[in-house]
Amino acid sequence: MNRQPSVLEADGIWLQFGGRKILQSVYIKLQTGHLTGLLGRNGSGKSCLLKSMMGLMPTETRSVRVDGHYLDKPYQRPDVIRYLPQHSFVPPSLTIRAAFEWYGVNLDEIAGDYPTIAALKNQRMGRLSGGEKRLAEILLVLKSDTVFVLLDEPFSHLMPVQIEQLHATIRQESQRKGILLSDHLYRSVLELSDSVYFLNTGGRTIRLASPEQDLKDRGYLGS
């Protein structure tokens, strides 16, 4: 698939719960061909930000634009943007094969890199282990025919060898997609990202110039 480069900008995102401010005028930019990292302390609002970008949170204000065009309900545009939430989202009664058909992803294409998933193709999602299910769901989102992908903690529940393989797949997919990666495996995030945002406790994003040092200065990493 050949596409023109595309830019997604999310800005003016304000979110609060019961007067507690979580996001305050957040700005974030994604670009096809680039991988953007998102880091922040526990509870800083990273998951809320991804949900807000999808239109799945009751934000006070929010603007998500793709190439300057406002996206009213991003969650209704899987052709433009897909989102991997922290929780499982495929109905447990679906087999892996049916889930891949639903997302329009060719199971044969991933069989070489992920033989365990391919071998389980007739297994129902609800019968998979936590790691198997997570991996299948990541691949559905990552390999689907879309332009932007938001990944919320994709590496949780995966064993190291799968994380390594996933690094390669994320790199490959980010050549044509714009990917936002949020995960506490910060080494993976730094290694894969072309640029990194930090969501500070005041609910604003800061683009990190020297990620390792900045993360230490902000108390995310020990010094």
Ligand SMILES: Nc1ncnc2c1ncn2[C@@H]1O[C@H](COP(=O)(O)OP(=O)(O)OP(=O)(O)O)[C@@H](O)[C@H]1O
């Ligand atoms: N529906 C909700 N109602 C009230 N508070 C909420 C709701 N969802 C999230 N919060 C609060 O918003 C804050 C940010 O949560 P969020 O899950 O976005 O953090 P996070 O940065 O993803 O954290 P972690 O790194 O621990 O996963 C937390 O204090 C959380 O308790």
